[in-house]
Amino acid sequence: MDTLIPRHAEGLARELLDLFPGLVVEGARQVGKSTLAAMLVQGRDATVLNLDDEPTRTVAVSDPQWFVAQAGSGILVIDEIQRVPELTLAVKAAIDRDQRPGRFVLTGSASLLRVRGLADSLAGRAGRLTLFGLSQGERERRLDDFVATVAASLADGRDEQLTAFTSQTAREDYAQRVCTGGYPRVQGLPERSRRLWLDAYVDGLVHRDLAELRREYDPRRAMAVLRFLAARPSAELVKARLAQDAELPASTATGYLDLLEAVGLTTVLPSWTTNLTRRQTKRAKTLLLDSGLAARLSRLTADHLSQVRYSESFGALLESFVTAELLRQRTWSAEEYELFHYRDRDGSEVDLVIELADGRVIGIEVKASTTYRGDQFNGLRTMRDLLGDRFAGGFVLSTATTGYRYSDRLYGLPVSALWSLGT
Numbered sequence: 001m002d003t004l005i006p007r008h009a010e011g012l013a014r015e016l017l018d019l020f021p022g023l024v025v026e027g028a029r030q031v032g033k034s035t036l037a038a039m040l041v042q043g044r045d046a047t048v049l050n051l052d053d054e055p056t057r058t059v060a061v062s063d064p065q066w067f068v069a070q071a072g073s074g075i076l077v078i079d080e081i082q083r084v085p086e087l088t089l090a091v092k093a094a095i096d097r098d099q100r101p102g103r104f105v106l107t108g109s110a111s112l113l114r115v116r117g118l119a120d121s122l123a124g125r126a127g128r129l130t131l132f133g134l135s136q137g138e139r140e141r142r143l144d145d146f147v148a149t150v151a152a153s154l155a156d157g158r159d160e161q162l163t164a165f166t167s168q169t170a171r172e173d174y175a176q177r178v179c180t181g182g183y184p185r186v187q188g189l190p191e192r193s194r195r196l197w198l199d200a201y202v203d204g205l206v207h208r209d210l211a212e213l214r215r216e217y218d219p220r221r222a223m224a225v226l227r228f229l230a231a232r233p234s235a236e237l238v239k240a241r242l243a244q245d246a247e248l249p250a251s252t253a254t255g256y257l258d259l260l261e262a263v264g265l266t267t268v269l270p271s272w273t274t275n276l277t278r279r280q281t282k283r284a285k286t287l288l289l290d291s292g293l294a295a296r297l298s299r300l301t302a303d304h305l306s307q308v309r310y311s312e313s314f315g316a317l318l319e320s321f322v323t324a325e326l327l328r329q330r331t332w333s334a335e336e337y338e339l340f341h342y343r344d345r346d347g348s349e350v351d352l353v354i355e356l357a358d359g360r361v362i363g364i365e366v367k368a369s370t371t372y373r374g375d376q377f378n379g380l381r382t383m384r385d386l387l388g389d390r391f392a393g394g395f396v397l398s399t400a401t402t403g404y405r406y407s408d409r410l411y412g413l414p415v416s417a418l419w420s421l422g423t
Helices: 010-019 033-041 054-062 064-068 087-097 146-156 171-180 191-213 219-231 239-245 250-262 291-297 308-330 374-390
Strands: 022-026 046-050 075-079 104-108 126-130 266-269 285-288 337-343 349-356 361-366 391-398 404-407 410-414
Touching: 010 022, 010 033, 010 126, 022 033, 033 046, 033 075, 033 104, 046 054, 054 064, 064 087, 087 104, 146 308, 146 349, 146 361, 146 391, 171 291, 171 308, 191 219, 191 250, 191 291, 219 239, 219 250, 219 285, 219 291, 239 250, 250 266, 266 337, 285 291, 285 308, 291 308, 308 337, 308 349, 308 361, 349 374, 361 374, 374 391, 374 404, 374 410
Parallel strands: 022 104, 022 126, 046 075, 075 104, 361 391, 391 410
Antiparallel strands: 266 285, 337 349, 349 361, 404 410
């Protein structure tokens, strides 16, 4: 896709750059970090350097103080800072000498807090922004903020916006969105080209990027962990089973999981542990952030997911897709919120628990079905009864085409409401 897509995170990035001497933009490779950095410095006196370039990297290693001083009074953009982690010490020294806001924009395809050999985290000197792949709203050039929209509707006690919502998105369309994922470079590509791009992407990560972050590393084991996670996109993580299926020692499983999270491929969805009941399990979910990558690793296509016999796979990938959309929207949402999942020892579960800053809770269940059924609301109903007034509302997001009011504070909505409701 050649057309430049505006990023909703740009506003927050500019705010951080006006506040701190430095801005660190972290995220997986190819999610648009360099493009965002270019947007931030467009029309300004800026020097852009990329440490993936070997001659540039050589200079950075040999003379870090001169390297970070190149921009003078302008802005210095350093792409892929994790390639020379010791460079952060020179950036820190430069900031300590001159603490004007907006001096440095640093991008990294690995979390600077986890990079081996890191000299300084730049805490207090640089704001941090995690950039994800494109949200569905960004793809369609509309501001998507589902949590803020439904929170406002629920707080006002007016649910007309929810029950009146309709969608033209069919099951086949959702399958296509899930398998496309959010990497900017694959948008609009034919299926074969997208598969080739994703295969090359994984190959580069496994055989170069991950190896640079860890001394004791086996690419075959990293690939096995990736495939294990892709095959169980919405399941709680059982490390003993991961170790068994991926054929790696149990003692190393955590290390590989941490490595994948460090390069922005995965995230951890904690168990919701508000102490209203002591029956919650503590097991987290670990999921791949890009549903298109997960589908490709599992060799699933949109045609597969459109078939009834793949309904279980589609449901799991759709849940992962919804989770990733809400994580992306959290970056720019008007509501501050955290994401969890919930399951108690009696088997009652809710796919996603959204906890707002004021303590209110919104529950989400994700279903691949085109109709709403009463049993789909069981977990949400249990949570509502446990929380009382603290429970703002619960939603079953499905491939249905209309909004639906099930009972007090419980609703059904099409999944497309994530990026279309209220816009």
